[in-house]
Amino acid sequence: ANVWLHNGFLQVEGEKMSKSAGNFVTIHDLLETRCFGSNMWHGSVLRLAMLMTHYRQPIDWTVDRLVESRKMLRDWIDAAHGFPKSGEVSKDVVIALCDDLNTHAAISALHELHGRAKGRLDREASSQLAATLSFLGLWSGEPTVEVYGYGYEVADGPSDADIDPLIPARAA
Numbered sequence: 001a002n003v004w005l006h007n008g009f010l011q012v013e014g015e016k017m018s019k020s021a022g023n024f025v026t027i028h029d030l031l032e033t034r035c036f037g038s039n040m041w042h043g044s045v046l047r048l049a050m051l052m053t054h055y056r057q058p059i060d061w062t063v064d065r066l067v068e069s070r071k072m073l074r075d076w077i078d079a080a081h082g083f084p085k086s087g088e089v090s091k092d093v094v095i096a097l098c099d100d101l102n103t104h105a106a107i108s109a110l111h112e113l114h115g116r117a118k119g120r121l122d123r124e125a126s127s128q129l130a131a132t133l134s135f136l137g138l139w140s141g142e143p144t145v146e147v148y149g150y151g152y153e154v155a156d157g158p159s160d161a162d163i164d165p166l167i168p169a170r171a172a
Contacts, residue, residue: 008053008057010059011060013062031043037067040150040151045069045073045150047136048069048072051107051138055101070147077143080117080130081143089131090128090129093135113132
């Protein structure tokens with residue numbers, strides 16, 4: 001191995017993750033099932049949630065953290081979508097990562113970049129945001145709805161077959 005990193009313990013909703021406590025979840029579970037927060041989570045959302053914690057600190061998986069990551073990613077993608085991902089990566093993000101993999105500072109730099117790109121008026125900032133999100137593996141160019149709506153089942157509503165048996169009970 002060329003690189004060795006150690007991270008703190010994994011926690012779920014503030015408690016140490018363990019099978020005996022019944023709070024053990026895998027990345028596969030988060031991606032493919034509704035076992036955590038009654039939702040499936042997009043891989044980019046999970047990656048951002050992990051990056052929000054320094055590698056030496058415990059990662060606390062909470063539904064609130066994943067919801068926050070999903071909203072943050074939605075806002076960033078909205079500002080970057082349609083701009084080339086091949087632009088220049090944010091120097092501030094790279095500098096932060098070179099400083100002991102300071103992901104907290106990198107996320108702060110992304111927030112600043114998003115502030116300039118919001119409204120899509122600063123084309124250079126939007127292009128740089130797109131390139132930086134791609135560089136971090138947080139976005140591969142898909143529309144916001146694919147990331148934000150991941151795992152949601154969209155339906156037109158209940159079918160007539162579901163409603164018809166309930167009408168007599170309601171009338172009674």
